[in-house]
Amino acid sequence: MNMKKVLVAAVTLAAMLMASVAQADKVIKLGYTLPLTGSHAQYGELFRNSAKMQLEEFNKSGKLKGATVEIQFEDSKSDPKEAINIARKFVDDEQIVGVLGDFTSTVSMACGRVYAMEGMPQLSQTASHPDFTKVGKYQFRNITTQAFEGPFVAKWAKSLDFSKFAIIAIQNDWGISAAENFAEAIKGLGGEVTGIEYFNPGNRDFRSILTKVVREKPQAIYLCMMYEEGAMVLQQRHQLGIDVPVFGTSSLYSPKLLELAGDAANGMYLSTTFMPDSPEEHVVHFVTEYEKRYNSAPSMFAAQAYDAVGIMLDAVAKVGPEVTRDSLRDALAATKDYPGVTGSTTFDPETREPVKGLARMQVVNGAYKLVK
Amino acid sequence: MDTYYLMQVINGLSVGMIYALIAIGFTLIFGVLNVVNFAHGEMYTLGAFAGLVCINAFGSPLAIVILVALAGGAIAGIGLERIAFKPFRRFQDEASLKSRAMREATLLSSLAVSIIIKELIQHFFGAEMQTIPGQYLLNNPIPVGPLSLSSGQFLILGSSILMLGGLQYVLYHTRTGLSIRAISNNPLGAKYVGLSVDKTIIATFAVGSMLGGAAGIMVGLYYGAIFPSMGFAPSIKAFVAMVMGGLSSIPGAVICALILGVCEALATNYLTQGWSDMVAYSFLIITLIFFPQGIFGARRERV
Numbered sequence: 068m069n070m071k072k073v074l075v076a077a078v079t080l081a082a083m084l085m086a087s088v089a090q091a092d093k094v095i096k097l098g099y100t101l102p103l104t105g106s107h108a109q110y111g112e113l114f115r116n117s118a119k120m121q122l123e124e125f126n127k128s129g130k131l132k133g134a135t136v137e138i139q140f141e142d143s144k145s146d147p148k149e150a151i152n153i154a155r156k157f158v159d160d161e162q163i164v165g166v167l168g169d170f171t172s173t174v175s176m177a178c179g180r181v182y183a184m185e186g187m188p189q190l191s192q193t194a195s196h197p198d199f200t201k202v203g204k205y206q207f208r209n210i211t212t213q214a215f216e217g218p219f220v221a222k223w224a225k226s227l228d229f230s231k232f233a234i235i236a237i238q239n240d241w242g243i244s245a246a247e248n249f250a251e252a253i254k255g256l257g258g259e260v261t262g263i264e265y266f267n268p269g270n271r272d273f274r275s276i277l278t279k280v281v282r283e284k285p286q287a288i289y290l291c292m293m294y295e296e297g298a299m300v301l302q303q304r305h306q307l308g309i310d311v312p313v314f315g316t317s318s319l320y321s322p323k324l325l326e327l328a329g330d331a332a333n334g335m336y337l338s339t340t341f342m343p344d345s346p347e348e349h350v351v352h353f354v355t356e357y358e359k360r361y362n363s364a365p366s367m368f369a370a371q372a373y374d375a376v377g378i379m380l381d382a383v384a385k386v387g388p389e390v391t392r393d394s395l396r397d398a399l400a401a402t403k404d405y406p407g408v409t410g411s412t413t414f415d416p417e418t419r420e421p422v423k424g425l426a427r428m429q430v431v432n433g434a435y436k437l438v439k
Numbered sequence: 440m441d442t443y444y445l446m447q448v449i450n451g452l453s454v455g456m457i458y459a460l461i462a463i464g465f466t467l468i469f470g471v472l473n474v475v476n477f478a479h480g481e482m483y484t485l486g487a488f489a490g491l492v493c494i495n496a497f498g499s500p501l502a503i504v505i506l507v508a509l510a511g512g513a514i515a516g517i518g519l520e521r522i523a524f525k526p527f528r529r530f531q532d533e534a535s536l537k538s539r540a541m542r543e544a545t546l547l548s549s550l551a552v553s554i555i556i557k558e559l560i561q562h563f564f565g566a567e568m569q570t571i572p573g574q575y576l577l578n579n580p581i582p583v584g585p586l587s588l589s590s591g592q593f594l595i596l597g598s599s600i601l602m603l604g605g606l607q608y609v610l611y612h613t614r615t616g617l618s619i620r621a622i623s624n625n626p627l628g629a630k631y632v633g634l635s636v637d638k639t640i641i642a643t644f645a646v647g648s649m650l651g652g653a654a655g656i657m658v659g660l661y662y663g664a665i666f667p668s669m670g671f672a673p674s675i676k677a678f679v680a681m682v683m684g685g686l687s688s689i690p691g692a693v694i695c696a697l698i699l700g701v702c703e704a705l706a707t708n709y710l711t712q713g714w715s716d717m718v719a720y721s722f723l724i725i726t727l728i729f730f731p732q733g734i735f736g737a738r739r740e741r742v
Contacts, residue, residue, distance in 0.1 A: 279447075
């Protein structure tokens with residue numbers, strides 16, 4: 068009896084082994100939580116498009132020998148509760164070694180707690196809240212926070228001989244961190260900040276703020292706000308006859324700003340991560356391929372997801388087919404100079420914050436132009 | 440004196456003038472009906488969008504655009520009266536006219552109409568700010584000595600004076616004005632001596648909303664910002680100005696609107712702009728505590 072049982076077990080085991088050998092490649096699974104329905108569905112759609120494209124290219128490239136990667140997309144509806152349920156599902160699925168997403172910081176942080184607790188590496192393409200990577204040591208993001216952008220613009224401004232700045236910023240978490248990071252950086256470089264003016268979200272009249280900030284005779288003004296307010300500031304600056312140059316955060320990059328502000332936008336300097344008409348080869352490839360597949364020009368969001376998926380796949384390739392959640396986390400943390408379409412990315416191994424190469428841009432004759 | 444303060448006063452006056460333009464229509468309707476018309480901010484938005492459509496579709500000159508906004512405001516005002524106010528004036532007896540419930544009902548119905556209008560505009564035009572062709576922007580700098588003024592400031596100042604003057608003329612030198620004042624003074628009495636209350640109320644709405652619509656397009660072109668919820672913030676300030684001015688005094692509302700604008704601009708010097716709404720609200724509280732009748736009010740008995 069006993070012998071027979073052992074024999075059956077041995078035969079079954081052998082059969083299973085044979086089967087797995089016959090099945091040429093191992094399958095490694097990644098999860099992607101993203102809003103595919105609901106109010107943010109348009110963004111989720113872009114992320115999925117980019118992810119599919121990046122994944123297909125990766126599996127064809129043969130960077131990972133002996134395994135293929137699959138991505139399982141789950142619709143979080145941009146709802147933290149949904150995302151947490153998805154997170155539990157992903158964590159319970161032993162085949163899944165890493166997770167991408169979610170879209171907003173709020174949702175990414177909510178499901179991030181589950182991933183951090185269960186030791187699942189999570190890489191968000193867009194969560195830019197300062198606390199996202201503080202959720203746990205498994206959180207990564209592929210978007211610059213103001214802690215990197217502020218000093219970048221400060222250095223650039225300094226190299227152009229601007230060192231005395233006035234700052235106008237929107238009064239929310241993001242605006243405050245943008246203003247403070249820039250102020251610190253410019254002071255660190257021996258510059259001076261004449262004042263930081265915060266305004267309420269929804270404000271449309273910047274005349275009294277502008278009148279006040281130029282009183283201290285700054286050499287330039289740094290704007291930390293979204294493009295709609297940016298357009299208003301630029302126009303009212305023109306109307307008040309103030310010809311102090313303007314620098315801005317990458318959030319001012321939108322064709323709509325040029326439409327709204329018209330000529331008043333000319334001369335503005337700003338940093339950017341993604342320029343669709345950049346002449347760099349991999350950007351050209353991404354843009355043409357994306358347009359061919361999906362019949363639309365890729366936006367900054369599509370590019371963010373394309374790179375996030377690329378970084379994740381790169382880390383998988385580095386570890387090899389026997390990847391585990393922990394080895395993938397360590398590989399992600401060791402990401403160095405990933406050549407993405409949104410610039411080159413390096414993760415700080417300690418804080419897991421991305422140190423990204425930003426590009427410089429200036430508005431010339433009513434169009435955004437890359438500055439060499 | 441530093442020209443800085445002068446410049447801030449000018450900035451403040453131009454903001455105050457905008458509050459005043461809206462407050463005029465607000466006050467007029469309050470004076471006649473004794474209810475706050477919460478949809479007045481939407482009359483302002485509708486005027487702006489009517490002007491915008493006129494710019495984008497026909498490329499008409501500015502004067503025509505303003506006329507279209509005036510007409511758009513008037514039509515919207517008459518429609519508003521029909522939908523949100525008339526159904527609550529079915530009963531004309533003394534008890535109903537004095538009933539609080541009736542007044543509160545129109546308050547809520549006007550709020551409902553304002554939400555519906557905002558959502559409809561958003562549905563058809565989208566929530567984003569509309570792009571305005573550059574040549575229509577009232578934004579050309581006009582340097583006056585060390586100061587910098589703009590074409591929009593002159594237009595808004597000029598038309599406010601014109602509107603205020605015109606309104607005072609209508610109110611004190613025409614029959615319609617006489618009936619508006621009569622009804623605002625004593626609706627029942629006016630009715631008993633044979634005035635048509637309904638017609639007068641419709642006329643009031645047409646005039647008040649017309650002014651709101653014109654304000655909308657001028658401010659829209661001055662700021663370069665036309666979007667569905669543009670009416671909310673300035674109409675809150677206009678409301679404060681109206682309360683400060685004594686609810687039904689038009690010159691009072693205008694003067695208080697200007698005071699409000701200038702104080703906000705000067706406050707920027709001491710507080711960040713994030714706090715400047717506090718200026719308006721503290722004025723409101725101070726007025727309510729120390730001048731319950733408003734600074735320029737207290738001349739008549741309320742219904």
